[in-house]
Every structure is written in structure tokens, then in C-alpha cells.
Amino acid sequence: MLQQVQKIAAPLSLKAVLVSVNISQWTARKLDKKVTKEVNTSHGAAEDAGRYNKLLIEAERLTRITSIVSKARALHYAYTKPWADEGPRILPNALFSKFSTEFRELKREFAAEVDEFCLNYTKFVEERKAALNGLYDPKDYPAESEVRGKFNLDITVLPFPDADDWRADLDDETMADIRAEIEAATVKAVDVANADTVKRIVEIVGNMATRLGEYGTQVPGKKRTFFSDTLVSNVRDLAALLPAFNLNDDPKLTEITDRINRELCVEEPDTLRDNKNVRASVKQSADEILADVSKYLA
Secondary structure, three states: OOOOOOOOOOOHHHOEEEEEEEEEOOOOEEEOHHHHHHHHHHOOOOOOOOOOEEEOOOHHHHHHHHHHHHHHHHHHHHHOEEOOOOOOEEEEHHHHHHHHHHHHHHHHHHHHHHHHHHHOHHHHHHHHHHHHHHHOOHHHOOOHHHHHHHOEEEEEEEEOOOHHHOOOOOOHHHHHHHHHHHHHHHHHHHHHHHHHHHHHHHHHHHHHHHHHHHOOOOOOOOOOOOOOOHHHHHHHHHHHHHHHHOOOOOHHHHHHHHHHHHHHOOOOHHHHHHOHHHHHHHHHHHHHHHHHHHOOOO
């Protein structure tokens, strides 16, 4: 991980919040126990050898909703860092406005698509009835009035725990233990967040170094290698997020961020394709940045 700064410059409670994305979505799939038993029995297989799940609605009818859900999850993971094994993640205050604006837009799209699906729900059931034929069972389907409640896309925002602002009617010794636990959890959270940041740097900058090095060559087992404009835009997006992810104001991360901006983000994709010398220079910088980042890995 990045070199630890023993004392966080400002309490994390002043720099970030905890955000969880709450998603529910009707999958339109149903386990058919009768058919499952018939198939396993006909093949002499164990009862748990396989499961037969029916697709109650044509898959394409839910594609747009599923796509929006995937975008919401990707947005959450792009702008946040791990806090606990499951549940809320750390969202830096510097990114809160951008995150909430983009999430609200996805939520509006989600609501519109769900409304459209619910409006046509009865028709979708009828068109699927013929496809399922003998497997059709009306009891598999929720009532039309219940369908809308099976879809939800929302966020929960919680304050980040602050060991210095813990108030409770407890004895001093217990309060001290609680504060120590919060402080230890905060330090661990920063370590985990830093490790996640390093992983993202290694993935994105490493991909740039690899693709620039392979550009225009014939790699065994691959077609002649090229790269898209996203090779540069992904690095620029990373550089834009890194200051907010520097939760403990680590000067090493600040230095690496500055180098990424200065050495990897200035050239346009076409320049990197057309100019061999520029391409080699940027690749060398990417390799050097990766080498420096690796020094701070645990």
C-alpha cells in the first residue's frame, strides 16, 4: 500500500461519507421443482445434480433496466473506496456532488424504464405464455399491482464515524474502548482504500504501458495490436479522481498524481499513434511510475 502517514491530517469524518447503493430488481426467473426432479430422475442423477430455472419474461424486456443497474453499480465503485467487507463504501466529499448528480440521472432513467415495463407487463406475460407452453404456470407471476414494488434503485448516505464525536451514556472506560475501536477501524479503512487506489493505478497505468509497448507489433497469438482513445481518457479520469481518494493526504500519492497528470495525460491518442518517439517516452514514464508505485505496495 502507499506509505502510511501515521496521523491523518483531518478527521475522515470531515472528508468523506459512507454511501451504499440499494438495488432490487425482479429477475423474471423461477425454479421449477417439478421439471428439475423429472430431468434429474430421467438421467439417474442425484436430486441436487441440476436445477431448472424458467425465464418468465423474454430476456430483452428487462435488458435496459439491467443495463442501468450495472451502470449504477459501476458508478458506485468508481467514485468510492472500500469501508467494510459488504455494505457502505467511502465517498470523498469532493466527489459527492458529481456522484449524486450522475446517480440521480440513472435513477430517473431507471424509473422511466420500470414504468414502461410495468405498463406492458400483462402483454409480456401473454407473449411468454406461448413460448413456455406446458411450463407456463400463472402462479409463477406476481400480481400486476405488485410488480412495481419489486424494483428499486436508491442510495443511503451515512456520516463517517468520528472517534472524537462519540456521545453515549456510558462509563469512561467503555467510551475509551469505543473510541479506540473507531480509530482502529478508520486507520484500517484508509489502508484498504489506499491499497484499492494503488490497484487501480497499477491496472490503468499498467494497461497504458503494455498497449503502448505493443502498438503496431505482431504479438504471438494476437492480431496486430492497436489501442482506442480510451487508453488516454481512462488515465485522465484516474488522475482527476486521485486527489479525492488521497484520504490521508499522503505526499507520495500527491507526487504520483502530479506525475500522471504531467507525464501521461498531456499527449493526445493520435499523437501517441503517429509519433514513435513520443509513444516511447510516455511508455517509459508509465513504466517508471509503475515501478515507483510498487515500492509502496505492502
